[in-house]
Amino acid sequence: MGRTALAASLEQAHEQAHAHDAEPAPQAAPPGPPADPVAVAMELLSPQGRIDPYPLYATAHRIGPVAGIGGGWFVVAGYDAVNQVLRSTGYGVTGAQISQERRDEHAALALLAPSILESDPPRHTAMRSLIGSVFTPRRIAALEPMIRAAVDELLDGLAESGADGQPVDFMAEFAFRLPVTVICEMLGVPVTDRQRFRRLAAGLTTALEFMTDHSQLAPADAAAVELAAFFGDLIAERRDDSGDAPSDRSDLVGALTAARDADDGRLSEAELLANLTLLLVAGFETTTDLLGNGLQLLFDHPEAARRLRAAGGGQDDVAAFVDEVLRCESPVQVTSRVALAEGLELAGVPIPAGSRLILLIGAANRDPARFPDPDRFDPARPANKPLSFGVGAHVCLGNGLARLEAAVAFPRLLARFPRLAPAGTAPTRRDRVVLRGYETLPVRLTAPPA
Template identity: 45%
Template sequence: MDPRAAFEALGTTEGRQDPYPYYDAIRAHGDLVPVKKGSLVAVGYRECTRVLREPALQVQDGTAFDRVYPEWRSHSSVCAFTDSMLYSNPPKHTRQRGTVNADFTPQQVARMRPVIEDMTTRLLDRIADLGADGSPVNLMDEFASRLPIAVVSAMLGFDADRQVWFRDIASAIAVSTDGFTDPAALATADAAMDELADHFGDVITRKRGCPAADIVSALVRLHDSDPAKLSHDELIGNMMLLLTAGFETTAFLIGNGALMAIDNPRYAALLRTQQPFAAAYVEEVLRFEPPVHVTSRWAAADVTMFDQHIPAGSRVVVLLAAGNRDPRRYPDPNRFDPGRANSQPLSFGGGVHFCLGAALARLEAQTALPMLARRFPQITLADTATYRDRWVIRGLRTLPVTTGRAVTASRR
């Protein structure tokens, strides 16, 4: 298949449901492949890694949007992402990320383990009740998405009684990361962002009057003390980013990990009985079926890599999920194998934009998946799992299961 045709197919329903054959079709033409004038696609592990770490290749910020989507300012969801650290480059990115870096160090995140364990136990209790009569339970709705939104809400200091609302609205906003290809979905994302911004305004007012030991209280204090360090739009944008990024990708990681364990009883047994196995298992889930499939970079200056001249203004699409299945890096890459050594998947990106919440996502999955396997040793699929019709952030829409006999939860 022509590489341009393969790349464009990734934007179709068929491509979004199973993108891997199209990744391989592009790879057949090389590992850093021009697909049209001014656009290249990286599918090799080495090439993706280099692009992510090259200072001359930057994320799509407002200036880049001006070149390709001049109407972007009319979309509040896109504006919010552009005001956040996600779509910012140094020094703006460095300044914004510095406001929350300390809250996401591995040491700080490790303190969340008891909270994650408690929240997981409560959700498993709910699932046991829902499935006690043999009724199917959608693990995506009742577990994989509820746990991350509960954890990030606790860290940010958001209302616990609005977690399902946060989940649904964050999911709607995240569609805007797929770009401008679906006007109807983008309009829904804009409406959701407007509603969330109104709510955030109320949250900010409450935090000013009654600050607490949470991330949003700290951000509000910083903004009020020195708006040059964090403007109002940046405050809203980063609150939105921390909510959406801390929820959906981790939900998909947990959902994918649960599905693979249900499909492979041997791995479920190891999750139940061997504590160290969870870390290796989660790393292989991240490699084999990552929540984030693609990111992109724009050339701020001419750059040459791997004998390819990339002129200023060019776009390089980084297919993280393709790099994770590069046969030069991973023998038998299309086989799920938690025993792989030194895996180091690309799933959290790289360079200055390496995912801020990587340690938290890993901890949630490494905690939740063994607890799920122990609580429901007889869990089986009740029907076929289905994927959402999305590509950039790709994951399960439904994971219907019957729980079987539940093991009584141990209480501390």
């Protein structure tokens, strides 16, 4: 949060940098990405930068792994530098910088502020230890039969919708439905309520974006009010001992509600509501983008699709494919941190306490110093460790679940529809800086009718 100050800082830095410029040269500047860090950051916030940030990332790497852009802001593009910040206790999340006045004005900021996403230790540690107990590798692995069943059911639905070569939107019919089914099963959300969450997640996650002013939070505020009311009712149901469903407390809503009611200090009422909302939204938002981005990469690289089909769903081959999708088209492109300590240094650049850092996850994943030929899609890439789900204290709790869903989905999708292809209508991307994915991705499962 606190990201609305970025645009003003960029404008000020841009004006200062060019305050003493000479008269403009008669010839126009050569085409291509801007060459200074302020211009790169400004362009990343532009419509074209949101559509295709990768040339700008390449320019950022030529400038250096860390660059100041004025107003106490730094852009961090290097893999090692981003990795260092994410792992260091010297940096914290930006939620701590949200003023109480802003929280009172905006329901989205008030709802998300107590969550693990926007909290630093010690509160973050206490909440994460409780919530993380549900996302152990063993528990996630036990979900595979349920995920396989959900995938097959959705593939049946795709086959019906795309019969006779009719185009079908992969995002609406599969990429959204699979992860929302899985996370709602874990949370204990009724089936009848699930379809509404795509709209609500799209609204709430605007609060995670960089924006010019807080008036742009209107969709997020409306979604926050609706989601808070929804989970408030669900929590109340779990607390109703007169219910006839004794297994209710075995789901995540029931388990966290019980932990809150134990009053052991690990979870406040506001934290309970905030984290349930976050788990729902984060539980399918990034996975939806992973599935859509991965399918488009298969369309763009048919040899990778052939190799994945030939591998027959082999665990290592599929895992390597998913890692390369995450590296090339990270669902999370940008995050931010605040310098909490004095005397910090990053790639030789002093970082004063209170500085705000824009971590370009998408750029770090394409750092030529870490990944040779970084723009090439290569599932066989050795030692591939993308930063897409973060590392350190704030590593995504559900990253193992997202990887499992993708590893189950892609081989079964390709096996079921060997002639799967783009429908001829261009896909549309969401107009976002932080979260990168498709709004629509039209496909054909078979050849169109003659």
